[in-house]
Amino acid sequence: MAVMISVPPPAQIPSRNILVSFDRRKVRSDTFVMAGLLAGRVTRAQKPGYPCDRNTEEKGNAEVYDYIIVGGGSAGSVMAHRLSAKSSNKVLLCEAGQDTPPGNEPAEIRDSYPGTVYFDPRFHWTELKVTTQVVSHNNPQAERPPLRKYEQARVLGGGSSINGQMANRGAPTDYNEWEARGAAGWNWNGVLPFFRKLERDLDFDGPYHGTDGRIPVRRIPREHWTRHSEAFAQAFASAGHQFLPDQNGEFVDGYFPVTHSNENETRASAAMGYLDRDTRKRPNLTISTDTQVRELLFEGTRCVGIKAIVGGKEQEFRGNEIILSCGAIHSPAHLMRAGIGPVGHLHELGIPVLTALPGVGQRLMDHPSISLSSFVRRGARMNEHTRRHMQLGLRYSSGLPGVPKGDMFVVVLSKSAWHAVGAQIGSALTFVNKTYSETGQIKLSSRDPKQEPIVEFNLLSDRRDLERLMSGFRKMAAVQMSEQVKAVTDKPFPAAYTDRVRKIGVVNNKNRILTSIAATLMDGPAALRHYMIDNFVVEGFTFDDVINDDEALETFVRKNTIGVWHASCSCRMGRADDPMSVVDTEGRVKGVQNLRVVDASIFPVVPCANTNLPTLMSAEKIADAMVR
Numbered sequence: 292m293a294v295m296i297s298v299p300p301p302a303q304i305p306s307r308n309i310l311v312s313f314d315r316r317k318v319r320s321d322t323f324v325m326a327g328l329l330a331g332r333v334t335r336a337q338k339p340g341y342p343c344d345r346n347t348e349e350k351g352n353a354e355v356y357d358y359i360i361v362g363g364g365s366a367g368s369v370m371a372h373r374l375s376a377k378s379s380n381k382v383l384l385c386e387a388g389q390d391t392p393p394g395n396e397p398a399e400i401r402d403s404y405p406g407t408v409y410f411d412p413r414f415h416w417t418e419l420k421v422t423t424q425v426v427s428h429n430n431p432q433a434e435r436p437p438l439r440k441y442e443q444a445r446v447l448g449g450g451s452s453i454n455g456q457m458a459n460r461g462a463p464t465d466y467n468e469w470e471a472r473g474a475a476g477w478n479w480n481g482v483l484p485f486f487r488k489l490e491r492d493l494d495f496d497g498p499y500h501g502t503d504g505r506i507p508v509r510r511i512p513r514e515h516w517t518r519h520s521e522a523f524a525q526a527f528a529s530a531g532h533q534f535l536p537d538q539n540g541e542f543v544d545g546y547f548p549v550t551h552s553n554e555n556e557t558r559a560s561a562a563m564g565y566l567d568r569d570t571r572k573r574p575n576l577t578i579s580t581d582t583q584v585r586e587l588l589f590e591g592t593r594c595v596g597i598k599a600i601v602g603g604k605e606q607e608f609r610g611n612e613i614i615l616s617c618g619a620i621h622s623p624a625h626l627m628r629a630g631i632g633p634v635g636h637l638h639e640l641g642i643p644v645l646t647a648l649p650g651v652g653q654r655l656m657d658h659p660s661i662s663l664s665s666f667v668r669r670g671a672r673m674n675e676h677t678r679r680h681m682q683l684g685l686r687y688s689s690g691l692p693g694v695p696k697g698d699m700f701v702v703v704l705s706k707s708a709w710h711a712v713g714a715q716i717g718s719a720l721t722f723v724n725k726t727y728s729e730t731g732q733i734k735l736s737s738r739d740p741k742q743e744p745i746v747e748f749n750l751l752s753d754r755r756d757l758e759r760l761m762s763g764f765r766k767m768a769a770v771q772m773s774e775q776v777k778a779v780t781d782k783p784f785p786a787a788y789t790d791r792v793r794k795i796g797v798v799n800n801k802n803r804i805l806t807s808i809a810a811t812l813m814d815g816p817a818a819l820r821h822y823m824i825d826n827f828v829v830e831g832f833t834f835d836d837v838i839n840d841d842e843a844l845e846t847f848v849r850k851n852t853i854g855v856w857h858a859s860c861s862c863r864m865g866r867a868d869d870p871m872s873v874v875d876t877e878g879r880v881k882g883v884q885n886l887r888v889v890d891a892s893i894f895p896v897v898p899c900a901n902t903n904l905p906t907l908m909s910a911e912k913i914a915d916a917m918v919r
């Protein structure tokens with residue numbers, strides 16, 4: 292008998308829905324049953340101290356789900372909602388992180404200003420570290436680039452619960468390229484209906500916009516912008532760029548109010564949109580948070596279930612289909628641990644090969660980015676209208692031969708961190724939107740699912756990306772030197788997202804006090820401010836260094852380019868005969884049965900967009916094909 296219960300949240304146990312499937316006649320000890328309930332699942336008589344023999348009796352009793360979704364992030368939330376909309380489907384959603392109960396989401400997640408939750412370890416895979424600079428595999432003697440933290444969400448809603456809320460789709464040419472690379476049916480006309488389906492645009496309607504989707508999107512009206520944003524907008528206009536009221540309208544160059552997934556100054560995560568109160572009432576949907584899936588279970592090449600740690604105990608769940616939605620770093624790691632991946636690498640780790648798929652974990656992508664920051668004068672900083680610090684964006688064409696239009700993106704930030712110094716620093720973050728560096732990779736460090744994989748982004752492996760970041764930086768330097776921007780800023784500097792920045796970005800009293808003192812001094816005389824920026828903020832390169840010397844600029848860009856958390860493309864969708872494709876156009880993993888990947892890993896190439904909406908769109912499109 293299966294019973295859905297909602298366990299009220301005692302202090303140390305996060306609230307979750309738990310599936311309980313048990314035979315009442317065999318229950319002997321109330322205390323132990325209660326422990327079993329809290330652990331997740333009780334299927335047979337169990338006494339404390341008696342190991343549970345899952346392979347015999349439990350298998351007999353076990354409920355078989357139609358779908359088990361591993362990972363309740365952006366894609367997983369969509370899949371759980373859409374698949375459970377059909378009442379005959381029994382759906383289990385397992386999320387390693389904590390729940391975000393409707394109406395009771397942590398304040399940091401709800402906040403329009405996302406900079407606090409970015410750095411909150413409660414919502415991250417805290418052990419994950421990556422390299423961004425190119426790793427030389429031809430020269431084993433070469434020093435490995437430094438490891439950096441790379442935040443990936445571990446919370447219901449996944450990336451959409453901690454991200455910057457930027458909500459855009461990319462260029463029509465991106466999706467035409469997806470189709471050309473083997474994703475039949477995923478051209479612009481094939482994907483636009485699903486972009487429209489997922490959103491409820493609060494400002495615009497018409498052929499590009501959805502009006503009744505689950506994710507509200509909006510823009511900060513220009514009259515509410517900071518004077519800092521307004522100055523950049525005027526400088527963009529003076530440089531010849533046109534104003535576009537709607538970033539998500541026709542994909543042309545210009546500057547615009549950035550679209551973000553938010554309503555009433557509150558984030559709209561995938562969990563808020565797709566796992567709302569009504570969806571959670573569905574009797575055929577079980578959401579199990581704090582549930583880390585450790586292993587995929589196979590019978591031959593058929594995936595039949597998962598092993599997970601629920602409330603500290605290992606549990607097995609059986610499903611007719613398993614859907615991996617763990618994100619572009621963890622989904623390929625699951626496949627490789629199950630023996631699905633590049634044969635040589637599986638042999639290195641002694642993993643028996645279930646099916647050879649050389650593309651698993653390969654060609655990982657992100658958008659390379661670089662920042663130019665400056666001190667923002669009083670009166671030009673954040674105002675009373677909004678806590679959103681990213682109000683203005685610019686799309687432009689680099690003009691590099693052979694590169695599609697709108698290949699570059701700039702977002703203007705009127706604040707750089709939650710603390711007092713962060714409130715005084717603004718930035719222009721430039722990223723290569725049409726990225727060509729495709730040599731990133733994910734490999735297992737160990738067979739142990741507790742160990743994070745080895746992640747190499749190799750961000751500037753294609754020279755075109757380096758050149759455009761350098762020219763993008765020069766372009767923003769010119770904007771920075773414009774009269775409009777100079778009037779509201781002081782002391783520009785090339786910014787580096789270093790561990791020092793990260794450390795001071797953690798919310799605690801020490802950082803609050805230190806930054807308050809520093810901010811008071813920074814608001815003092817210009818000479819003191821310049822001294823402080825040169826000595827405590829800038830690391831390595833000054834503004835003059837990099838604008839007067841191309842070599843210094845190249846060194847700065849190579850060293851400080853980081854991704855913008857758009858990890859993707861590590862289990863690409865493609866044609867069956869493409870040796871590097873991992874899944875077909877409905878996310879089915881090649882060479883095995885009953886296993887799909889649906890998340891940002893399946894992108895055939897990263898689009899000219901922040902990746903949340905493209906991920907939600909991909910899940911909507913695949914779910915639609917599955918329930919049809």
Ligand SMILES: Cc1cc2nc3c(=O)[nH]c(=O)nc-3n(C[C@H](O)[C@H](O)[C@H](O)COP(=O)(O)OP(=O)(O)OC[C@H]3O[C@@H](n4cnc5c(N)ncnc54)[C@H](O)[C@@H]3O)c2cc1C
Nearest residue numbers: 362364365366387449450454455456457584890891901903
């Ligand atoms: C800090 C940050 C800022 C970003 N800013 C933006 C932005 O402004 N706009 C934008 O469009 N995009 C942004 N992105 C990117 C965007 O959010 C992601 O591309 C998108 O969320 C990816 O969705 P996904 O479903 O592929 O993976 P995720 O949303 O990451 O979901 C994966 C989920 O799987 C869970 N999981 C993993 N392994 C297991 C396991 N073994 N067992 C159970 N659960 C597991 C994880 O905990 C996670 O919740 C940002 C991302 C980050 C991290």
